[in-house]
Amino acid sequence: MALRVQGLTLRYNEVLALDGASAQFPIGSMTAIIGPNGAGKSTFLKSVLGLVAAAGTVAAFGGPVAQSMPRIAYVPQRAAVDWSFPVRVIDVVLMGCYRKTGLLGLIDAATSAHAMAALARVGMQDFARRQIGALSGGQQQRVFLARALAQGADLFLLDEPFAGVDAATEAAIIAVLKALRKDGATIIAVHHDLSSVAAYFDRVLLMNRRTVAEGPVATTFTRAALAQAYGPALMLDPTDLRSEGPTERPAA
Amino acid sequence: MIWQALLLQAGYNAALVSLGAALLGAAAGAAGAFLTLRRRALMSDAMAHATLPGIGLAFLAMVALGGDGRFLPGLMLGAALTAAAGLWAVQRLARQMHEDAATGAVLASFYGAGIVILTLIQGLGTGRPAGLETVLLGSTAGMLRADALVIGFGGLAVICALWSLRRPLAMVAFDPLHARMMGVNPRRMDATLMALVLAVVLVGLNVTGLILIVALLVTPAVSARMWSTTVTGTATLSAVIGAVCGYIGAAISASVPDLPTGPVIVLLAAGGFGLTLLIRGRRDG
C-alpha cells in the first residue's frame, strides 16, 4: 500500500474541516479525490503530508510519512503560486534536487543534467531558461511535475492539476501521469470534472469531510455515492452517464 | 567637490562614510530582495520603528548603571531586543487579523512607546536626547571609524549569510509547502531572514535612521526584480543598486552642505526605480 490514511480529523476554529476521513491508495494506482466545494479535499492532501496538523494516522509505504518524504511529491493548486516570482523553469526543477545538493551545496553538472532529464520527461526541455510566469497554465503544471520527478518521487499528490488549463494541455498532463504510473508510481489527484473521472483514473475517493466511498471507479463511482457526497441536488448531465457505475449503465 | 567625494578624496571622514554607506546599501539590497520576494516588505518598517523603545530603554539602563548612555553596542542590543519583541507581536497578532493591520498596529504603538521613553529621558535630564534622536533620520556627520567598521563587517556578514542560504530562502519564498517537504523548515528560514533584516536595520540606524531604512531594503529590491529572472540575479543586482546609491548618496551629501545622507540615498534609489519603471514597466498597466 502506498498510502494508508485512518481517521483524519481537523478543526479550524469552530469548523470541522475533516471528520475522520480514511482511505487507502495501493501502489501503482491512480486515484481521483472528488467531492463538493468545502469537502476538505485539499486539506486532506495537506494533512496527509503533515503540512497542517490533523489528528489521525497516516502511513506511507508502511512507515511514517516523515520517513518517506523524499518519495512523495506535492503539486500545489495553481492559485497558490506567485507566478511573477523571479525563477526560471530550470530553477524550479532544481528545487526538487534540494535533498541531493543540500543546504549550501553547489549545483554540479550531474544535478543539472538530472533536472534537464526530468524536464524532458514532461516535454518541457526547450523552456528551461524561461521565467516561470512566461508559461501557459498547463506548461506551469508540467514544470511542477518535473520538479516532482527530479525529486525522485513515486507518490504524487496533485491539487487540482487540471484547473485552468485547456483540453490539449490536460491531455498532455494526463499522458505524463499515465506514463509515470506505468513506471510504478502512485498518483492521487484532487479532481473536479466528474465527466473525465472514468477516463483518467482507475480509483476514486469520494469525500465530504469524511469518506463517502472509495474503491475502483467501476464499482464506486455510482449515482448513489455521488448523491451521498454532493447531496441530492446534484443533477448529472445525461452526457456524463459514461462516468457512472456499470450497475446503472444501460445494457449494451 | 562632488568628484573629490566620489573618488574618496574629500577627506578621511567622507571616505569612511561613503564606504560604510555602500556596504550598508549592498547588505540592505540583498536582504531586501529576499524580504520582498517573501512579501514581507512592510514587516521591516514595523521592525525599524520598534527599535526606538529599545534604544531609549538601553540608554536609561546604561545611565542607571553609571555608564555612557550613548555607548553604541548597548543601544543596538536594546534596539534588537524590542525589535524582536515587535516582530513577535506582529506574528502573534497576525493569527487573529490581517498581517497588514498587525504590522501597522505594532509599528505605531512601539514607536509611540519609544517617544514616551525619549520624553522621559529628556525629563529626567540625564542626557540630551538630541543625541538619541539622530536615530530617527540618521546622521553620518559624526561617523567614527568604529561605526564604519561595525557597518562594514555587519554588512559583509549579512551578505555572506544570504549567499549561503540563498537556495532555501528562495524555496521558502516561492513555495513554502514544497520547501517543507524537501526538509527546509520555513519557520526557521523566515526567522533567519528576519534576523538578517534586523541586522541591516540596526547597522542602518546610523546612516539612514529608522524611518528610511525600509526604503533601502525595498526600493533596490523591487527595481532589481524587474530586470532579473532569477532569485540570485535579483539579490545580486539589488545589492549592487543599494551599494551604488549608498556610495553616491554619501558622496553627494558630503559635498553639499545641509544635505542629509539618508534621504539622499533614498531619493537616488527611488530615481533608479523610476527609471526601471519607465524602461521595464508594464505598458498596459
Added chain:
Amino acid sequence: MDEFLLFSLPPMLIASLAAIACVLPGNFLLLSRRAMLGDAMSHVVLPGIVAAFLLTGSGSGVVMGAGALAAAGLSALLIEWVTRRARLEPGAAMAVVFTTMFALGVVLLETTGTSGVHLDVEHALYGNLESLIWLGGPPPELLRLALIATGLALALRLIWRPLVLATFDPVFAQTQGIPVGWLRAGLTAATALAAVAAFQAVGSILTIAMLICPAASARLLTRTLPAQIMASLGFAVASALLGYVLAGYAPLWLGLPFTLSASGMIATVSGLLLALSALIASHLARAAL
C-alpha cells in the same frame, strides 16, 4: 478647575476628535485589508506641508493642510500606478512611495532652511498636543477637527450601505452598479483628510495608531459592523483620554516634575488595548470550543 479647562480640556478634546476622525475610515481600511495605507498617508504629509510652505510662504494651517492633502492624493495615485505598472504587492509599492516622499520632504526641509524656523521633523512625527491650549479662544485645531470628524461621520452615514457592500464583496457590488472604484478612492480621500487633520494636531505616529489599533481591537471583539464601529469609537476615545492623563499626570504621581509625550502615550495605550483585546478574543475562542 479653571486650569483644567484652559490647559487640559482642549488637548483632550483634540486628541479624542483626531482619534474619531481617524477611526471612521480606519474601520473600512482594515476590512478592505489596506490598513497600512494610513502609515503611508501620514508619512507623505510632511513633504506636502513643506512644499506648500515653500510655494506660498504662508504658515497658515489651511494652506499647509491643502499641501498635505495634495501630497496624500498624489501618493495614493503613485501607489496604485506603481502597483500596476511594476506588478508589485501593494505593501512593497507603498513602502517605495512613502519613503521616497518622506525623504523628499526631509531634503526640502533641510536644504531650504525651513528647518527649525517653522517646522521640524520631530514635531511632525509626534505632534505637539500639549501646546494646544485655550488662549483667549479655542485653538483652531479644535474647531477644524470637530468639523472634519462630523463631516466624515455624516459622509459615512450617507454612503453606508454601498460602502459596506463594496468592502465586503467588491465584485458583486460592481455587478450591482455600485461605483466601487469611486468608493475606494473616496475611502482613500477620507483617510488622507483624517490623516492630514490629525497630523497637524497630534503628529503622524498617533495618526497611524488611531487609524489601525481601535478598529482592530473592535473587530476582534464584535460580530457586526455597526457594533465594530461603535466599539472602535469607544476604544479610540478611551485611548485618547487615558493616554493623555497618563502622560500628563503619571510622572507627577511618581513625584517627577515633568510630563511625557501625550501622542506617544496615546499610541502606546491604543496598542496595549489591542493586545488586551487579542488576548480576550483568543480566550473567548478557546472557551467556545
